[in-house]
Amino acid sequence: MSLENTYRGYNQAKKPGYDQLITHTDYGTPAGEYLRRYWHPVALSSEVTNTPLEIRILGEDLVIFKTTENKIGLIHKYCTHRRASLVFGKSESKGIRCCYHGWLFSPDGEILETPGEDPESKQAKLVREKFKLGAYPIKEFNGIIFAFMGPPEKIPEFPHYDAYETPYDKRSPYKINYNCNWIQVLDAIMDPVHTAFLHGQSSGIQFSKGFAEVGEIEFYERGTQYLGANIRRIDDNVWVRINELILPNFTQAGSAFAADGTKTKYFGRSSFTRWVVPVDDHHCVAIAWANFGERGDPIEHDNKEGYERIEGGETIDRTFEEKQKSPGDAEAVEGMGSISAHKGEHLMPTDHGIMAYRRHIKKSIKSLQEGIDPQQPKKNGDLIKTYGQDTVLRVPKRNIDDRKFIKSIGSTVMKLQFDTEKMPNKDRDNFIINELSNMEKSGAF
Ligand code: FES
Numbered sequence: 001m002s003l004e005n006t007y008r009g010y011n012q013a014k015k016p017g018y019d020q021l022i023t024h025t026d027y028g029t030p031a032g033e034y035l036r037r038y039w040h041p042v043a044l045s046s047e048v049t050n051t052p053l054e055i056r057i058l059g060e061d062l063v064i065f066k067t068t069e070n071k072i073g074l075i076h077k078y079c080t081h082r083r084a085s086l087v088f089g090k091s092e093s094k095g096i097r098c099c100y101h102g103w104l105f106s107p108d109g110e111i112l113e114t115p116g117e118d119p120e121s122k123q124a125k126l127v128r129e130k131f132k133l134g135a136y137p138i139k140e141f142n143g144i145i146f147a148f149m150g151p152p153e154k155i156p157e158f159p160h161y162d163a164y165e166t167p168y169d170k171r172s173p174y175k176i177n178y179n180c181n182w183i184q185v186l187d188a189i190m191d192p193v194h195t196a197f198l199h200g201q202s203s204g205i206q207f208s209k210g211f212a213e214v215g216e217i218e219f220y221e222r223g224t225q226y227l228g229a230n231i232r233r234i235d236d237n238v239w240v241r242i243n244e245l246i247l248p249n250f251t252q253a254g255s256a257f258a259a260d261g262t263k264t265k266y267f268g269r270s271s272f273t274r275w276v277v278p279v280d281d282h283h284c285v286a287i288a289w290a291n292f293g294e295r296g297d298p299i300e301h302d303n304k305e306g307y308e309r310i311e312g313g314e315t316i317d318r319t320f321e322e323k324q325k326s327p328g329d330a331e332a333v334e335g336m337g338s339i340s341a342h343k344g345e346h347l348m349p350t351d352h353g354i355m356a357y358r359r360h361i362k363k364s365i366k367s368l369q370e371g372i373d374p375q376q377p378k379k380n381g382d383l384i385k386t387y388g389q390d391t392v393l394r395v396p397k398r399n400i401d402d403r404k405f406i407k408s409i410g411s412t413v414m415k416l417q418f419d420t421e422k423m424p425n426k427d428r429d430n431f432i433i434n435e436l437s438n439m440e441k442s443g444a445f
């Protein structure tokens with residue numbers, strides 16, 4: 001046996017490069033410009049008070065605050081005068097006042113007062129009239145603050161997803177930070193196979209026993225929507241679970257704890273409605289609602305530990321030993337380094353979803369550079385229809401190839417969702433549930 005064909009350490013010691021086009025998101029970078037054409041969640045309502053809060057989004061240092069009249073401002077961190085940090089500013093009724101020389105800024109960036117200057121000073125008047133502090137439009141929705149950080153003339157309609165109308169008993173906003181680039185965290189949603197290994201085998205059972213099964217994988221690409229279906233046989237049941245990504249960064253899946261393939265479920269919806277937002281090139285944040293009730297996860301998980309486990313299979317504040325013993329998503333994606341060396345990957349057929357969505361983002365970035373605006377999430381009928389879900393049907397094995405058989409069941413479940421997407425949301429929801437139950441009862445599969 002020749003040594004050079006076995007020990008390849010030296011030959012492969014050079015660190016592979018990474019995909020710069022999709023990883024860099026600061027102002028002025030191609031992906032940064034692309035992402036700045038969408039609304040993104042930036043903070044939880046519960047974090048925004050009269051005490052200014054410093055946040056970083058898309059590499060920009062920002063301050064978010066609430067005036068004493070309850071108006072929210074999302075502004076550049078540094079004061080227009082001599083760049084003191086506005087995190088040390090004071091909220092007032094009309095805006096935020098810089099600690100250094102008392103300039104007052106409105107939530108939309110207007111310079112309202114320059115109190116240290118002579119009231120008659122022409123120069124101060126000119127500054128107040130001509131200059132502004134950088135500020136971004138925000139929308140507060142169900143406990144999450146969204147912002148649009150792109151060119152104001154390009155502001156899109158605030159997207160309304162069907163998930164906002166799903167009859168969950170409770171939606172709880174949560175926010176989880178990651179010490180790595182956004183692409184690494186986003187990849188996991190288009191990677192249905194990792195659930196079997198990371199969440200079902202490597203660390204024991206993080207969600208439920210059924211996850212350990214690899215299942216049959218199918219990918220669907222529909223415009224800016226990417227769906228990864230995982231179809232598993234659990235004894236006499238077939239479990240169709242859909243992970244979903246709507247570009248650039250909206251994600252859903254099925255439930256974390258409520259579906260394990262053993263109990264019948266018709267169109268159970270996602271345990272989270274979530275976005276992965278770049279903080280800077282080396283950090284990102286998942287901002288989401290955890291969804292509880294009959295259509296989401298059991299309400300007993302409505303607490304910090306529950307959100308963390310829904311998000312990544314494990315809790316966050318653990319010792320290194322605990323993490324090593326039982327890694328979750330955070331360990332898997334942060335362990336790659338803060339920017340993964342993509343050029344050293346060996347992408348497999350099961351990584352199809354990852355390859356496809358990354359390619360799509362790159363194409364949209366290039367088109368934007370040529371002046372073509374990226375596509376916004378598409379409304380179907382009344383709302384943007386989504387597909388993250390679990391369906392578990394009782395369909396025992398037949399005397400045929402079971403892999404093909406369960407795949408065909410997966411296709412039928414998906415077709416039912418696609419065929420009904422123009423329906424008003426509520427009708428669609430009921431229709432799909434009824435159809436699935438009828439199909440199961442009548443033995444249509
Ligand atoms: S630096 Fe803010 S008022 Fe002077």
Ligand SMILES: [Fe+2]
Nearest residue numbers: 188194312329
């Ligand atoms: Fe995961």
